Amino acid sequence: MSDLKANILVVDDEERIRRLLRMYLEKEGYIIEEAEDGEIALQKASVSDFDLILLDIMLPGMDGIEVCAKLRQVKATPVIMLTAKGEEANRVQGFEVGADDYVVKPFSPREVIYRVKAILRRSSVTAYLTKDQGISNNIVFPHLVIEHDAHRVTAGGHEIALTPKEYELLHYLAVSPDKVFSREDLLKDVWNYEFFGDLRTVDTHVKRLREKLNKVSPEAAAMITTVWGVGYKLEVPK
Missing domain, CATH: 1.10.10.10 (Winged helix-like DNA-binding domain superfamily/Winged helix DNA-binding domain)
Incomplete structure (x- = not known):
């Protein structure tokens, strides 16, 4: 699969971050959907076949760890976790439930694009x-x-x-x-x-x-x- 025109789900409760990621990812030719919390993310990811999910760990209600764990029961969609500095334990937990990679906030858009392309290849x-x-x-x-x-x-x-x-x-x-x-x-x-x-x-x-x-x-x-x-x-x- 070419990484161009890949469908990516961006999950973050901060609209500013979703908008930033959408802007840079769409510039690379990706098709973007958004979710502002874990429940919406899991629902969208369960019914649609995304090529990649960018998933924030710290979400209201169902957090990113739980979303990834539940998703892994039904799908193997690649997941990149978004984590804040100092959340090393959460990153390890993310890998344990099946995340493929993580990006630390505050992140550079260049790094996000690099990691997205690496996963999609x-x-x-x-x-x-x-x-x-x-x-x-x-x-x-x-x-x-x-x-x-x-x-x-x-x-x-x-x-x-x-x-x-x-x-x-x-x-x-x-x-x-x-x-x-x-x-x-x-x-x-x-x-x-x-x-x-x-x-x-x-x-x-x-x-x-x-x-x-x-x-x-x-x-x-x-x-x-x-x-x-x-x-x-x-x-x-x-």
Whole structure:
């Protein structure tokens, strides 16, 4: 999917911020809808297929964490959280319920656009891996199968529901089994970040990925190994 003409839902209780984001995003060619609270956001996101949601954490009533958690029960729409400085615990909580990224307020419009484009490029990232590496569309290991065309992951015979970014991370590691990637490598190649990345983003997604795999196949979860002081790799059982 091209990131042009993507449909984006902007969720913030401050009209000034919604207007600012709409102005910059529409300038990039995106189609924007707005929501001023969590309930409206969840309703819109549940009935419409947005390509991306910019979601403020601090909302009246249902906050952004709850919105993301409930949305993840029915959809894997990419979510970028908007958080205030000093809300590190909330950012971690956001990742735990399935957010793909976050932007800290006060933010620069340039950073928001950069992160939006990085998330929306997710399909082309995995597409170039398949084409350039010359691999088949299915990646098969003893306890783990990745069907790339369908973006389907099966572990221990059970299908796993992954967010787009969790899928990308797993696929990227699986394309080069037993190769160690640093957190910086993963941020650059999976998240397309060179300037604004937070290394904890990688750690949190690895943790979530392992937890999901472990529920149905501890053997598959154990394949994602930590190389201390370096990064991560997908280790094939000998």
